[in-house]
Amino acid sequence: MNPFLAIDLPALLIAIAASIACALPGSLLVLRGQALMGDALSHMVLPGIVVAFLATGKISSGPMLLGALAAGLIGAGLIALVRRAAKLEPSAAMGLVFTIMFALGVVLLETEAARKVDLDLNHALYGHLEAALWLEPAIWSDLLTPAIWLTAPRPLLMLVPVALVLGLLLVLTFKELRIASFDPDYATLQGFRPRLIDFALTAATTLAAVAAFEAVGSILVIALLTCPAAVARLCTDRLATHITLSVVFATVIALVGYNSAAALETSGSGTMAAVGGLAVGLAVIVRRLRLHARPPAAGPGTGPDSAVQPLRPGSV
């Protein structure tokens, strides 16, 4: 047995795939100022996932995706309902709904039936990246046979298709997303339905969050949704570049995070999140230094950062 092929490779691939799958919807969430919707969704899927486990009696991808998707959409609907009925600002409505749904998930997890499924609270909170084992490939050249990839660990088999589908959707709807994100009024005039895009983004985020659930749990996934996109947001104003950079940074954060975790012998998912936060901090500092290196445009206190222009359709 080659220890790298059996232990490190599957975990590394899962880390990268989870990071990319989350960065795709995450890049749009950050751009639209909806990062906290990702926070809410990643908490709200928990009861759906646990109910799927309780119903099937084992950890399996299909029911888990369905349960999480249902929970995510119900939660998003409840947030809208509570906002209207109680006349709340969005963040308070989100905080109210996602904490209640998460609490429900935690209580369901602690029932006797859930204990039999071998799913515990720690797993749900920060995942188990290191649990993935892939014993089939004995030597490197085994990876060249396509059939062996079908024996890859389950999280990978779920993450890769999800990432591909989300990437494809993003490419296919790119023009519509661009208009809807930067000029909602024009988009409505053109007959787009902003509700439909909100709905699609909610579903896409839920899908990414649940696919990454086994690897990183339901809280650290927020780092994967937000950090790569936040770094990209500090680098560019163009939508296509923003999304591409989000995916690139997602890969880098996963690689650096996983290797640091291996070196420090700390939790893989926790280290990836911490590296993501570090990357955002570095990006903020680098951007400040670059802006200060240039002569100020107009007087003190009006640096490009304080007078940043919103993205316009023309600039994209």
Added chain:
Amino acid sequence: MLDALLLSAGYNAAVAMIGATLLGIAAGPVGVFMLLRRRALLADAASHATLPGVVLAFLASLWLTGEGRSLPILLLGAGGAAALGVLSVQALQAHSRLSNSTSIAVVLSAGFGLGVMGLSYVQTLPIAGQAGLDQFLVGQTAGMRLSDAYLIAGVAGVLVLTVAAFFKELRLISFDPDFAAAAGWPVQRLDLLANGLLLATVVVGLTSVGLILIVAMLIIPAVTARLWTQKLDRMALLAAILGGVSAYTGAAASAAFHHLPTGATIVLAAGVLFALSLPFAPLSRPRRAPQVLEPPA
């Protein structure tokens, strides 16, 4: 369950329940002011950011005293880290173009990630007692030491008294900080007090509600109270009652069913009170004109 509700499930459990209830009473009005100042999810970032502080404090107290689980030290570490979390969110917003929402999500997840790294490191140490750190995630009052229960109840009691004593000042800076400043109130120091109360509630709530769900105790009772009244003093009082009742019943449920994390049961109890209020409360009928909180004339 009945035993637990009547506080007869054991002396330690009773003191822990009283502590949780006092925390719920304090969290209600603190949450009302927090909602008024639109800082609901800032508290969420602060509470998740407490985890690395808890772990560092554990290691520090292990090194200093040979015993890691000293609650006062752990809570001090948590408080320091929570303050750092709030400052990080403010710094990200001041020095970059990231939105409020993105800044909160980055600090929340990176802080929690650092904490999880620390937890995984602590678990590799050849010592006993680190298992207790897990309970800060979703709260567990069962099995709490008596001295810890007294500490929690004491601090929560001080919180309740502080909110009551500074009620007028907090109301002033929540509604009209400019007027308050013009009238000669020390607005900056009062703002610090309001943030301090928020952080103190988060930190004290770690043991009973846990850092993941403590924000619910700030939001849910306050929102529920707002469904019933628009008068700030009644709203704060009602939020305190709702917070206390949810914490009391939730902690009793968790004491009766030992394996249930206290934080989850408390939040579910608060959620039930909200769900019951929504269809019946006078201010939640959609036909009425939008309700906007107005400063008292």
